[in-house]
Amino acid sequence: MTATLIALAGIFAELSLLAFGGANTVLPEMQRQVVEVHGWMSAQEFSALFALAQAAPGPNMMVATLVGWRVASWQGALVVSLAKFGPSSIVTALVMQVWERFKDAPWRKIIQNGLAPVTIGLVLASALLITEASVHQWTLLTVTAVVAIFSLMTRWHPLWLLAAGALAGLAGIGG
16 A cells, blocks of 8 residues: 555656646646556546546546545545645745746746647647547547537536536437
């Protein structure tokens, strides 16, 4: 159990420091580590935990805590939560002091503009990973595509889209 907790701490501390543009940008690597590298769960289990974390109130990276819980009970949840949220919070606090000091520097705008496409690419990679792990029928692919289009083209709240997907499932679409 101790070896598992140490492995969880190392993985999630590293992910914490790599999460540029938001925590969802490291979702593919999180999934790779817990599913492929360590075999702690299946891709479908990971996808289900991600969906549960997104539906629950609170930070969007609650999936990390759920992964810790699934792998090593409450000790895993505690270790993963501290490892995932601690290092990035400390670095952010330190960097923000410097960032504000150089708010008018020309290099700051260049860095911001450069990180935007990287962040978009990482978020898209996360979306594709979750879709690949969750969608195994053409009807589910259709529902996923419709929800993606609506989320991009409208101002509908994501919970309405989640509710529509739930109703589609209750109606037997994709089942």
